[in-house]
Amino acid sequence: MNNIQRLEMEVKNVNLNQSELSIYLQENGLQPFQEYNPESATSKKKIYQSALSILESLANDPERMKNIKHDDLDISEFATNIQNRIDQLERKIRGLKIDEKIETETNFFNLFDR
Structure with missing residues (x-):
């Protein structure tokens, strides 16, 4: 499985083409x-x-939200649900650690030298 396929798993039912998904991954x-x-x-x-x-991006596109029709779900419920999912993802991201061996850049520098 490649990165774009994994991202598609994470955002099921969001219809974006592969070039758009590629941009999000590269960013x-x-x-x-x-x-x-x-x-x-x-x-x-x-x-x-x-x-x-x-x-x-989806939450910032009111034009796209107008077209949301899914059984008994109206636009206000969609907006609430997408915001809940955004908040959930933000909490999950903050809780994840990074691989130390991959992240070698640092913002630390010596201000004073002996």
């Missing part, structure tokens, strides 16, 4: 057709961040 530091590594906490976090970006 979050993943290559779309690279093999997904389920043991990597960093990969998992970046997939969730990409899904969060997609849901935020």
Whole structure:
């Protein structure tokens, strides 16, 4: 399974083409057709961040919300549910750790030298 397929699993029933999904993945530091590594906490976090970006874009598009019709679900319920999912993803992302060996960049520097 590659990264784009894993992202599609996370945002089921959101109809975006592969080029749009690729942009979301690349913005979050993943290559779309690279093999997904389920043991990597960093990969998992970046997939969730990409899904969060997609849901935020969806929530910011009132034109798309007008077209939401699903059984007994109206637009206000959809807005509430998508915001709940966004909040849930944000909490999940904050709780995930990253792989130390992959993330080597740091913001630490020596201000004073002896």
